Amino acid sequence: MSKPIIAVDMDDTICHLVKRAIYHNNIEFPTHPLRYEDMIDWNTDHLRHPDSTMDLFFGRPGLYEELELFDEYVVEEMEKLHNAYDVIIVTAAVPKTVLEKWNWLQKHMPYIPAENFFTAKRKQLLGFDLLIDDGPHNLLPAVQAGRKVLCIPHPWNLRAREEYAFPLMTSWQGAKERVDEILQGRRSRLAF
Numbered sequence: 001m002s003k004p005i006i007a008v009d010m011d012d013t014i015c016h017l018v019k020r021a022i023y024h025n026n027i028e029f030p031t032h033p034l035r036y037e038d039m040i041d042w043n044t045d046h047l048r049h050p051d052s053t054m055d056l057f058f059g060r061p062g063l064y065e066e067l068e069l070f071d072e073y074v075v076e077e078m079e080k081l082h083n084a085y086d087v088i089i090v091t092a093a094v095p096k097t098v099l100e101k102w103n104w105l106q107k108h109m110p111y112i113p114a115e116n117f118f119t120a121k122r123k124q125l126l127g128f129d130l131l132i133d134d135g136p137h138n139l140l141p142a143v144q145a146g147r148k149v150l151c152i153p154h155p156w157n158l159r160a161r162e163e164y165a166f167p168l169m170t171s172w173q174g175a176k177e178r179v180d181e182i183l184q185g186r187r188s189r190l191a192f
Helices: 018-028 054-059 074-084 095-108 136-144 155-164 175-183
Strands: 005-008 086-091 117-119 130-133 148-151
Touching: 005 074, 018 054, 054 095, 074 086, 074 175, 095 117, 130 136, 130 175, 136 148, 136 155, 148 175
Parallel strands: 005 086, 005 130, 086 117, 130 148
Antiparallel strands: none
16 A cells, blocks of 8 residues: 655745845845745745846755755654655756755755655646645645645745635644644644
8 A cells, every 4th residue: 555645845844945045135135125024925026126036036056055944843753754654845946956955855854765856836736645835826726636735834825824724834843743633634633
């Protein structure tokens, strides 16, 4: 019998991309400082300096290799999930960032094999049983397709969380137990 497939996003799910991009933006463009709390939408053009294009904001060479872990529990919990389920990493990436993302993953979670690393913006095209992600554009199609989800809360998904009441996971502490409960269809008794 095959194991359930758990699809896990990278950016702002197992590591902090937006916070690091803001850090570099604020050094480069001190006249237009950004705050994490102000990132309430995917389109931040109106917040950034005119010279701070999306490509510059998210495409700084080396950015994806310097990202911090989401929290102190993520590595251990991801390994638990990897041992119990078929965990695949599914991350949106442009060609120039793929190697950086793979290098980051191998540095922090070397137990994830290359065949479980996927780059895809349209994650709903993949077959998985549960998706852990921060993007409403990924979570909603998964729910509509009858799949389970866990949402990592951030300012940019607040409106979608209010509208669709996605199950939340604010910390990776106890993530394996939470996934077990969701896949078994039991209501979680733990506060996350």
